[in-house]
Amino acid sequence: MVRKNFAILILIFCAILLGTTANAQTDATAQISGNITTAINEPLPYANLVVFKVSDSSMVKGAMTDDMGSFLVEELPAGKYYVSASILGFKTHISDVFDIAANEKKEFGTIQLEEENFELEGVTVTSKKPLIQNKVDRVVLNIENSILATGNTAMDILQKAPGVTVDNGVLSLIGKSNVLILINGKQTYLSQDQLKNLMNATQSSAIESIEIMTNPSAKYDAAGNAGIINIKMKKNRDDGTNVSVNLSNGQGIYRETNGGMTLNHRNKLLNIFTNYDYSDSEDFSALEVDRSTSFSERSTFFNSSSFDRFRYKTHNFKFGTDVNLTPKSSLGFIISGNFRDGDSRLKSTTEIGAQRGIVDSTVVGLNTGRFPTRYLTYNVNYSVKLDTMGTDLAFSYDYSNSRRNESFDFRNRFLDQNRIEYRPANNFRNLTPQDADIYVGKMDFTHPFNENSNLGAGLKYSSVETDNVLQFDILQDNGSYVNDERRSNQFIYNESISAAYLNYNTQLGSYSFQAGLRAERTASTGNSVTDENVVDRTYTNLFPTLFVQKKINDTNTISASYGRRIDRPNYSSLNPFVYYIDQYTFRFGNPFLKPQYTDTYNIGYLLKNKYKFDFSYSNTKDAIAFILLTDPETQSISQTDANLNGFNSYSLNVNAPIKVTDRWNTYNNLSVYYNQYKSNEIEGAPLQLEKLAWQLSTTHTFTIDDRLSAELSANYVSPNVYGVFNLKSYYGIDLGVGRTFFDDKMNVKFSINDILYTKGKRTTFSTLPNSSYDINTNYNSRIFRLSVSYEFGNIKLKSSEKRGGAEEEKNRLQ
Incomplete structure (x- = not known):
């Protein structure tokens, strides 16, 4: 049934494609070709050439020169034209008027451009993207330019992003959880724990920028009610051979060391790129829980504390190549991997009593664990330009494989009020191997009707197959383990999603419109093999999006948007296994959990092209x-x-970059939100939890001289609510200094994360009808870090970028 529906979608897509391309080819058979060079006949790659009608000076076609400075404009109707040639750093050239006849192939010859002359008294001016850019539909963090990002992981950087909070690896955007994380526009299909591990293993040296979208278009997957965070990885676009190496060492309570290298070789026909990163880090997590329960007029008080010390050794790598098959088409292949080996040692003490402050018994635990993980992704992609107007067709196929083989040993001793063992120890282990295979195929089509409107369409099919085993073994007196079949299980989960979308953009005067519709059909089967319990689900949903934008003048824009999104349960949330954390704490999944649906409305205002307001x-x-x-x-x-x-959720978000002086710039973000949770019954009573909260972040960059710069970042998150929990406030300050050497080839940076050691200390509390909790957590947030990077080869940037290989998937495993 799924294949049949997908085949129908392909036929619809092909009909759209054939219709639009056929329309584009009607009565347009002539072409012009030529070259654009400097005054001394050096080719100018990626220069812009635009063809205009003489009658009304309207643009007809556009093209960009290839690596040899050559251009080709096809499908021109017969008539009178002139052309414009331009590129950054050179004067624009306007040609004489010329005639072209039907079916004529006109050789335009060579257009020579003169260099612009800038006399700045010997001062060399280099362009640099701002740290944070406000755009109408997204906020962009240019990580390459941040001192504080250097030596950090992707998870560390996300904690500094405007409107983003991270609590124990759980991301929230403007007070809402369920953020969809994309890497190079692709979903990861990893579980929350696996995604957290991947973000902690990804080094900032591999990241180019981070895009934050609170209301994405229909082109993107409908998952993520809070929006999308897209992490764009670096890809060198310079000609020749380029190598960069980096090394970072951090010291907090424990140490962390990171190092890596990137190599890229590029010429006219081929681009080969590879990178490798290694990290060795130690960290800890301290937890204190004060809770009480009351059932049948009997109260019990628990006070537990634990200290978990763990170490991770991680290898990240990527290898890829792009081949320019023709001037209009390219074929790419990428393989990337993440190998991580970790171990932990957790000591815990739980004191129990019938009265607060009086201990009747104590449970002392020692839990050790190992969690090796292997994650591999293979990608093949192909893209082709179908005409000079910019009609593109792109295909991409990904296969990902995840292997986890976790094991945890639990040792629990029971002591009475005199600290004497009064019952036998409870010793057991959990072996939890997991195997997951992910298959994703997609194609995207873009067709500009003219310079003011275009149509996007696409198809996507993803299939996820996971096999989870829980082996519960009890330690015997003779030192051997015996399997407890009652508490062991196997859970097999398969899910497929078929999707299609249409997205139309147009501009009418000062108004811009974008309308999109995405259809997704989900079919899933959860099979608890041991319990002989199978849950089948099939559902189809439509996800419309609408954007309207009014340009009031050259510097002020108002916009409105609507979008509908879905959040399917993580695979771990559906898995009915019972995982023990300690003697009195465990977690399990809910196989009957339903997806959640979110409708989001937004009104935005962009003031002076830099101050952004969103309600x-x-x-x-x-x-x-x-x-x-x-x-x-x-x-x-x-x-x-x-x-x-x-x-x-009601929210107001304000993003305000402020230039204090020529050498001092600030980027400020304020989010105010009112969240309200409702439930008919939690532990036998209705729940309504609501709160007005706010968070503020500010980043200051200082240019001390041409080689020396500094950066200061601070953030505050007020008390807020999530689900059934109340979260107390926290804040933090980061500082960094950087200096370049050897013609900017070497970069040395020193930073301090969380100077006041306040970010890592969090408090959460919850009050339910029969129980109350007060939870305090602490982790290693204050890090002193020294980082060094060096670049070899050609580091001169091109004025324009050429599109690289595609990528796009992965986020809900476990």
Whole structure:
């Protein structure tokens, strides 16, 4: 059935493609060709050539020169024209008027451009993208230019992003969780834990920029009610051979070391690129939980503390190549991988009593774990330009494989009020191998009707197959393990999503419109093999998007948008396995968890092309939230996910870059939001949790001289709510200094993350009908870091960029 529906979608797509390309080819058979060079006949690659009608000076066609400075403009109707040739750093050339007849192939010859003359008294001016750019539909962080980003991981950088908060690896955007993370425009299909590991293993030296979109168009997957964060990885576009190496060492309570290299070789026909990063880091997580339960007029008080020290050794690599098959088409191949080996040692103490402050018994735990992970992705992509107007067709296919083989040993001793063992120890282990295969195929088509309107269309099919095993073994007195079949299980989950979209953009005077529609059909099967429980689901949804923009004048723009999105449960949230954290804490999945749907409305205003104001309202049905439940018999805590009735969010976001002096720039973001969670029943009683909250971030960049610069960043997050939890406020300050040497080839940077050591200390509390929790966490957030990077080869940047290979998938495993 899925294949049949997908075949129908392909036929519809091909009909659209044939119709638009056929329309573009009607009565347009003539062509012109030529070359654009400097005054001394050196080719000018990536120069712009535009053809204009003589009658009304309207643009007819456009083209860009190739690596040899050659251009070709096809499908021109017979008539009178003139052309314009331009490129940054050279004077624009306007040609004489010329005639072209039907079916004529006119050789235009060579157009020579003169260099612009800038006399700046010997001062060399280099362009540099601002750290943060405000655009109508997104905010862009140019990570390459940040001192504080150097030596950090992707997760560290996201904590500095405007409107983004990170709590124990969970990302929120303007107060809303369920953010979709893309890497180079592609979903990762990783679980929350796996994505957290990948973000912690990805070094900033490999990242070019981060894009934040709170209301994406229909081109993007419909997942992510809070929006999309797209991490764009670096890809060298310079000709010749280029090599860069980097080394970073950080010291907090424990150390962390990162190093890597990037190599790129590019010529007219071929681009080969590779990079490798290695990191060795130690960290800790301290947790204190003060909780009480009350059932049948009997109260029990628990006070637990734990300290988890862990170490990760990570290898990241990527190798790829792009081949220019013709001047209009390219074929690419990429293989990337992440190998991570980690181990942990957690010590815990849980004191239990019938009265607060009086200990009746104690559970002492020692848990050790190993969690090796292997993640590999293979990508093949092909793109072709179908005409000189900019009609593009792109194909991409990805295969990803994830292997995890985690093992945890639990040792629990039981002591009475005199600290004497009063019952046998409870010793067991969990072996949890996981195997996942991900297949994703997609094609995207773009056709400009003219310079003011274009149509985008695409198809996508993804299939995820996961096999999870939980082997629960009990340690015997003789030192051997015996499997407990009652608490062991196998869970197989398969999910496929077929999608198609149409997206139309047009500009009418000072108004711009974008309308899109995305259809997604989901079919899933969750099979709990041991329990013989199978849950099948099939559902189809439409996700419309609408954007309207009014340009008031050259510097002020107002916009409005609407979009509908979906968040499907993570695979771990559906897995019914019971995973033990300690003697009295465990987590399990809910195989009957439903997807949540969000409608988002936004009004935006861009003032003076830099100050951005956004007011948004979103309504989420069947909101998925993390909750804690208490067993009245054992008094143990269980962690799981559940569907609440709804979630409403009202938010105001202000982004204001301010230039204080020529050498001092600031980037400031304020988010104010009111979140409201509702549920008919949590532990036997209705829930309504709501709060007005705000967060402020500011980044200051200082240019001390041509080689020396500094950066200061600070943020504050007020008390807020999430699901059934109240979160207390936190804040932090970061500082960094950087200097270049040897004609900017060497870059040395020193930074301090979380100077006041306040970010890593978080407090969460929850009050439910029969229980209350006060949770304090602490992690290694203050890091002193020294980083050095060096570039070899050709480091002179091109004035224009040429499109590289595609990429696009991965986010919900486990």
